[in-house]
Amino acid sequence: MSIPVLKFDAVIVGAGGAGLRSAIQLSEAGLKTAVLSKVFPTRSHTVAAQGGVAASLGNSEEDHWTWHMYDTVKGSDWLGDQDAIEFMCKKANEVVVELEHYGMPFDRTDNGKIYQRPFGGHMSNFGEKPVRRSCAAADRTGHAMLHAMYQRNVKANTQFFVEWMALDLIRDVDGAVIGVTAMEMETGQIVIFHARAVIFATGGAGRIYHSSTNAFINTGDGLGMAARAGIPLEDMEFWQFHPTGVAGAGVLITEGVRGEGGILRNSSKERFMERYAPNAKDLASRDVVARAMATEIKEGRGCGVNKDYVLLDITHLDPATIMKRLPGIREISIQFAGVDPIKEPIPVVPTCHYQMGGIPTNYFGRVVVPQGDSMSVEIPGFYAAGECACASVHGANRLGTNSLLDLLVFGKSAGDSAVADLKSGLAHRDLPKNAADFSLARVDAINNRKGGASVFEARQAIARTMQDHAGVFRFGDMLKKGAAQILEVEKQAKSLEIKDKSQVWNTARIEALETENLIEVAKATMISAEARKESRGAHVRDDAPDTPEFPNGRNDKEWLKHTLFYSADNSIKYKGVNLQPLSVETVALKTRSY
């Protein structure tokens, strides 16, 4: 069967923040670039980011990138690589200012500069007190940003393939990445994109959990493709549970609400965060706040008939502030919680939000894997940025507003690296004859299998298994059970049957293909979590409790290292954390408290 081949200098998979940012670099450098996306670019999940993007612009008070770096390392519970963290924090002002020049409608201070608000874990003077570092466009920062970057790409004449789903990576005998297979959703046509450089910007996979702030499209497609191509996934045990998802609906309520003065309260109206984080209170790091909320609920101080949520209170704020700074939140609360936050507090619960791990990269956005004696060898032609990548700047816990910064900085840096490589002679490598066979067989099996599992049931099984075994608090025996169970679910998820046989916009088939990606992420998460016998950041287990020897359950002697999970044989390798920044001194290991 002959498959059409489209030839480009570069192919970018994903048109969210990271993909659009790298596309700007490639298009403006005059390279022939294709951007593939399952959805029209402005429908990518970056659109849902609310509270802001971090940069130490210092527009309202003194700030420094070194303070931002300290907060990010501390936030990561020292699992973040300090070279990448320095790179990101130092670049923040540059990329945010560029975005403003693209036309991003940031809110403004009285003197016309970009408006900044406080956010969780962002402090001045190395942890002293909250600082205004989050650059915001009301509570629609992601929307404003994504549209501004799409618009810049329209100006740069970037070529988009809208509603195309990438299926698999194509590697040659040397392991170099030379393209992807992809399916046009409207026609079911499968095509080979043959490229000199492939950038993954495919976002996260928050849909592995039952309760998630994530969009339906967040199914970890890039991670699935990487895993199937023999590339390990890094630090997948670390998932951020955002403190404030709307109870029941899962829809996100930005931390910016607390940045503007919102307070979390339990059933006796107590501001309970004062007990857990006496200094930062409601603006402590997300993992800390989420655990505090879960503890309140577990100990019977939750609200409502089932005592299963807490309240986010902004009734004390000036309604004018709410209308000006948090208009989207008010809409969401009315729509999804049935309460007007001007009058009543919002019911919230910790909800799966962000994947700290991903495809291993260095701070140039180049994908790196263990090979021979080295733990970090670059794969020729392969780059990744944004939530699908692990640079690693977020380590064991991401700070709010650092995700939008991550996708700007590393989207740009992956784009720059690809441009540099292309200009210095990175060539098209020959396509193997069987380049598309693996994808064709996969799609064929889904089209024709009889007596397999339904997509709906397989997805439910993944989401329930993850939710029940690898949540905010983790338990040794549950992780063990979860690891066994997810391997059973994997069999189900890899033997799907669909009833829809149409070639035209076959959403059942798309969802089946997504499910094969979700299971790769779920499996990596569960097995990596079971293996890590300590508590760190968002990964907290009962059998690694807080002791004088291991404060907060963190064990730096044995576990100050990154997990690398290989799907083919479910094995794990570990690589050291880079504690050496580029130009400043190491942020020394310390017990984390807020």
Add this chain to the structure above:
Amino acid sequence: MSKRMVQFSIYRYDPDKDDAPYMQDITVELEPTDRKLLDALTRLKAKDETLSYRRSCREGVCGSDAMNINGKNGLACLQDIDDLKQPVVLRPLPGLPVIRDLIVDMTQFFKQYHSIKPYLINNDPAPERERLQSPEDREELNGLYECILCACCSTSCPSFWWNPDKFVGPAGLLAAYRFIADTRDQATNERLDDLEDPYRLFRCHTIMNCVDVCPKGLNPTQAIGKIKDMMVRRAV
């Protein structure tokens, strides 16, 4: 809790197997937590996976799941199911070619959006820091930049139905005014020149369907009025 059954009548068409479109009558049982039309569609799809529609964020910011709901355009994820008269009649957005079921071909819609040069034009050398803009000037962009390109407005506009290739339509014109109103943009004159045309702008007859259906509460008619005002003021 008693069972919640909801009756639907849904436009179905799969060009791969159907000679012509038809309306499918189907009933679905909802769970107590199902609140929005999109929740019901998810249940329906679990029952009949051939039902095709776009969806993503499920919170009204991505603009994927626009459709015609009981005769009015809206987003499935923001529509309360209990507010709908039954049978709930679902059709694809009117005026655009149907690809399959509730999925329309949006090429023409985006072509019009792209035609207004939807990006900031400022030819001064980029300063080292942000360009300054007063809070009052920034306020001018409120009600403009929040558009999610769902196409509810343009596909409810009779002028757009008749001339989708020549009339920019409410979404595109809202975007045009978003840049005209931006104090950082230097292309106001070119933008007005481009729209000074019997079709591109002046096919708007202030029918105001766009305002009526916008799920974000935006007002394209007002933006169009402001563009027209600027043209008049420019002419005198």
